Each structure stands twice: as C-alpha cells, then as structure tokens.
Ligand SMILES: CC(=O)SCCNC(=O)CCNC(=O)[C@H](O)C(C)(C)COP(=O)(O)OP(=O)(O)OC[C@H]1O[C@@H](n2cnc3c(N)ncnc32)[C@H](O)[C@@H]1OP(=O)(O)O
C-alpha cells in the first residue's frame with residue numbers, strides 16, 4: 001500500500017481550505033514560523049533573477065546555483081554518463097533554472113571534452129524569453145593544457161566560464177603537489193592570467209582543500225588571483241572536514257580579509273564526508289557566499305556533495321526568516337523529474353528517506369502523524385509535494401488503466417513533468433497497455449518505472465525482442481533470447497545457466513560479444529502485490545580484453561556502467577537492465593562490434609553452451 005498523503009494542488013478547493021485554516025494573527029511564534037514558511041503558500045512570490053554579470057550580483061539577496069552533477073557528480077564510482085545522457089541532464093538543469101552548469105573536466109578524456117562542447121553549443125546557446133541562458137563551465141587544473149582544453153570546450157557557449165583549481169592546504173601542497181606555498185601562488189596567478197589571455201572573462205578559482213588550509217594563506221592567494229582576473233572565488237571543503245560554524249566563519253573571514261573580495265562573487269563547495277554538506281553550504285550562504293555549488297541528489301566524490309534540492313528548498317522554506325531573505329532562480333517544480341533522471345542515468349539510487357526527493361519524503365506512516373495530516377497538513381509537512389513537481393493521480397482525477405488512451409497518458413505524464421515527443425509517447429503507450437492488461441490500474445510509481453525503462457535509457461544499439469526461459473528443479477535452466485541489433489537484423493542466442501537470469505545473460509553475451517563482468521545486480525518491486533512491476537539495476541564493467549576504446553585514443557576503458565529495466569516479468573526486467581548497460585558501454589566507447597567480430601546476418605542463430 002502506498003502510504004503517501006499528498007497535499008492538494010494550489011488553487012484547488014482543498015488548498016484554499018488550507019489557507020483559511022492558517023493560524024490566527026497572533027499564534028505562538030514557533031507555529032507562526034512553521035506555517036508561514038510553508039513554501040507552497042508562498043510559491044507565487046518567486047523573485048526576479050538579476051542580469052548576469054560574472055563578477056557581481058546586483059541583487060544582494062540573490063544566490064547563484066552552480067550545479068556540478070556532470071562533473072563532481074560523475075566522479076561517483078559507477079556513475080559514468082554517456083555524452084547523450086549528459087546533454088539530456090544539462091537540458092533538464094536549464095529547465096530547472098540553474099545559473100551555472102559545470103559540464104565536465106574537458107582534459108580528462110576526448111569524450112569529456114566533446115560532451116562539454118556539445119552542451120556549450122546546445123544548452124549554452126538557448127536564451128529564454130527572460131534572457132536567461134545558463135553559464136557553461138569547464139574544470140581545469142592549474143596548467144595550460146587543462147585550461148586550453150576547458151576553453152576549447154566552453155567557449156562555444158554564450159556565457160563560458162573556466163574553473164581552475166589548485167590545492168592550498170599544507171597536506172596537499174607538501175604530499176600531492178610537492179610545491180611550496182610561494183610556487184602555488186605563482187602557478188595560480190599565472191594560470192588565471194593565462195585563462196584571461198585566451199579571452200575568458202568569467203574565471204572561477206578554487207583553492208582546493210580550503211577547509212583545511214591556513215586562512216592567512218588563503219587571503220593571500222585569493223587576493224593575487226583576483227588581481228590576475230578571477231571573478232568568482234570558490235571555497236571548497238574538499239574532504240568535508242569543517243563544521244557549519246567553522247565554515248561560515250571561514251567565508252566571513254575571507255570576505256573581510258581578502259583585498260578585492262568585494263569585487264567578486266564568493267562561492268561554497270561542500271563535500272559530505274561528515275554528512276554536513278548542506279548545513280555547511282547554508283552556513284556559507286548566511287555568511288555572505290552568493291554562489292552555492294551543489295549536485296542533484298547530492299551525488300559526488302566519496303560521500304557526495306551538498307544536494308541541490310536540499311539547499312534550494314531550505315532557502316525557499318527558511319530563506320526569508322533565517323537567511324536574510326535569500327532567494328534563488330530555481331523552479332522547484334522540476335526537482336522531482338530532474339532527480340529521477342539523474343538517478344536513472346547514473347544508476348545511483350536515491351535512498352527512501354533522502355530529504356526532499358526520497359520515496360518517503362512525503363509519506364506518513366504512523367497513526368498520530370496520519371491523524372494530524374488528515375486534520376491539517378501543516379502539522380507534519382513544511383512543504384507540499386507539488387512544490388517539487390509531484391502530483392497524485394487521485395488529485396488529478398485521472399486513473400490510468402487498460403481502458404485509458406494516449407491523451408490520458410500524455411496528460412498524466414505532463415502533470416508529472418515529463419514532456420515526450422510523439423514517437424517516445426507511442427513506445428511508452430505500448431508498454432503501458434501491455435502492463436495495464438495485467439494490472440487493474442497503474443500508479444505513478446509504476447508509470448515512472450516504465451518511463452525510466454523507455455525514456456531515460458542510453459541510445460539503443462541492442463534491444464530485447466523476445467525471451468523464453470525454462471527453469472526449475474527438473475533440469476538445466478535454459479534461455480533463448482531474440483535481440484534486434486545495430487544493423488536492424490534480428491539475432492537469436494541460446495544458453496544454459498545456473499538459473500534463468502544467468503542463462504539469459506549468457507544468451508545475450510553470445511549475441512553482443514562484449515566481455516563484461518557483472519558487478520552488481522538488484523531488483524525491487526515498484527509497488528506491492530503479485531502483479532507488481534519489477535525494477536532491475538545492474539552495474540557492469542567492460543573488461544580489458546574488450547575492443548572498447550575512447551573515441552580518440554586506444555586506451556582500454558575501465559569504467560563501470562549501470563543499466564536499468566522494468567517489467568512485470570522478473571527475468572524480462574533483468575535482461576532489459578543488462579542490455580541497457582551493454583548499450584551504455586557501446587555508446588560510451590563507440591565500439592559497436594564490427595560485422596566481422598559479431599554474428600553474421602546469415603548466421604542469425606547463435607547457440608552458446610558456455
Ligand atoms: C577535488 C576534485 O574533485 S579534483 C577533480 C578530480 N577529478 C578528476 O581527477 C577527473 C578525472 N581525472 C583524470 O582523468 C586524470 O586524473 C587527468 C587526465 C585529469 C590527469 O591525469 P594524469 O596527467 O595522468 O595525472 P594523474 O591524475 O595521475 O596525477 C595528477 C597530476 O596532476 C597534478 N595536479 C593535481 N592537481 C593539480 C592542480 N590543481 N593543478 C596542477 N596540477 C595538479 C598532481 O600533482 C599530479 O602531478 P604529477 O604527475 O607531477 O605528480
């Protein structure tokens with residue numbers, strides 16, 4: 001049973017009723033704070049985004065949101081994204097309204113450079129009616145090759161930014177860089193100057209591991225890079241070491257003691273090693289930082305980064321009273337879809353109790369809470385699910401089942417924030433009908449599982465057409481799989497295995513012929529009941545022996561790739577996930593097997609007995 005209790009949509013009778021039930025003019029102060037800050041009651045007060053000037057923000061309470069999902073987020077183990085997925089995410093981030101998209105680390109590989117360039121050309125050139133276009137940023141170490149690569153990639157955007165960094169803590173300078181503090185200041189200044197000499201006017205500098213750096217040294221190096229042309233100073237707590245009070249003080253002290261800091265934007269970048277990334281980021285904002293670096297779902301190196309949804313919703317819910325009236329340009333109604341997209345593409349599942357976007361974030365399980373919610377939603381909710389783009393079927397009055405048509409499906413998807421082109425809608429509709437034939441009605445979670453299987457997928461090279469398995473206690477598990485391939489020719493593979501999934505995966509291997517290792521396999525029932533949709537996630541690693549290479553290099557790829565699949569049949573769901581991950585390996589490496597190495601068209605049936 002779905003225990004979610006969902007607040008009514010703004011404008012609906014129930015919503016007005018909620019407003020009428022607001023506390024009397026002089027309630028107890030704590031009551032007043034909680035209810036007055038319910039973001040849904042204030043959502044019409046979205047303030048204007050100031051005009052973009054790299055080195056200053058003309059509205060003192062406006063906070064820029066810098067999203068680094070595609071750079072720091074992609075540094076999460078297993079979160080490798082293809083160029084197409086990065087572009088999809090960047091487009092969604094623009095829809096969400098982030099000010100700056102850190103699109104990647106262009107020197108890291110030719111693919112990364114091309115992906116950042118593609119985003120700069122596409123997302124970085126789409127100006128909306130309000131004149132908004134996100135800044136496209138590329139990361140670089142403090143050396144000329146990195147900076148030149150970053151500029152080559154981002155300069156195609158209308159608002160390009162180079163972000164260059166070098167470590168400033170004693171531990172990093174001594175053991176990692178093996179440079180003296182004086183040398184580090186010189187390198188940083190020279191390299192910011194070099195970025196400027198290329199024509200870049202929007203330059204961000206980060207003293208890596210600032211959280212453990214000597215503040216006096218920070219004031220010195222930051223003052224020098226301002227003189228050299230830096231327009232944003234980002235203060236990273238690289239190892240998530242500081243406490244909120246410390247980090248806030250550090251930001252305040254940097255503003256106070258760094259000559260020239262009043263002419264640049266101060267930024268935060270907090271890792272989550274002690275679970276304090278969001279708290280530290282907010283402390284930084286309170287102390288005067290006006291750019292906050294975050295990622296969707298908080299993904300990132302090790303324990304991750306401050307999460308966009310937490311930081312943005314904290315500012316939205318509490319900004320007026322507790323954060324000096326801060327506001328952002330984010331449109332929170334796109335948060336849920338963005339979170340889903342990032343989770344599906346990266347394979348980084350969101351924990352159910354994650355703030356804002358976890359499956360339980362608006363669920364009320366216990367009796368006393370449910371009683372409170374039934375009487376007045378403000379008792380246990382400080383924001384409404386609608387604020388972040390969740391709408392319930394019963395609120396919308398649409399129940400999707402086997403008799404529903406394309407219009408109802410399209411309307412419901414659009415209410416959930418998904419706008420599909422007609423071909424994709426047709427594909428989802430076919431899957432929807434197939435499932436609806438077997439289930440009484442489809443909930444939103446069922447729909448989202450189908451969507452992630454059909455929409456948030458890598459480019460399809462191999463697709464599952466048919467699957468038959470024989471398994472049980474009376475003989476060997478055997479699977480026969482029919483796939484359509486890159487040349488649109490159908491191929492059949494058969495294999496035995498230790499169980500139905502093993503047999504099916506071996507049958508797929510016999511056709512696709514890319515050596516991989518299965519690192520992780522997990523399956524969840526999306527809803528309860530015998531007819532529930534099963535959602536499978538796998539993580540695979542392409543092996544050394546594989547012909548997989550970077551587009552412009554012969555280095556073997558050693559990355560891991562995730563894939564997901566959904567079906568009411570558990571083996572079909574498992575095979576879909578596996579094929580999706582294989583497509584990702586192929587899409588990433590552009591290493592679709594040649595006609596010589598794959599099964600030939602005339603030899604359409606492959607029987608594998610390994
Ligand atoms: C805190 C962060 O998140 S930083 C960003 C981390 N992200 C990544 O590392 C992205 C993926 N990285 C990569 O693909 C590779 O590491 C590359 C392509 C960037 C570099 O690869 P390589 O040139 O083989 O160097 P490698 O990574 O082994 O070592 C890093 C080198 O850069 C130096 N270095 C590290 N940071 C910096 C810096 N900010 N500025 C200048 N040099 C630096 C190190 O001292 C080391 O130099 P050395 O070879 O003289 O000892």
Ligand SMILES: CC(C)C(=O)C(=O)O
Nearest residue numbers: 165206208209236238
């Ligand atoms: C590159 C820098 C900003 C970084 O990611 C960190 O220090 O955590």
Ligand SMILES: [Mg+2]
Nearest residue numbers: 072238271301
């Ligand atoms: Mg980081």
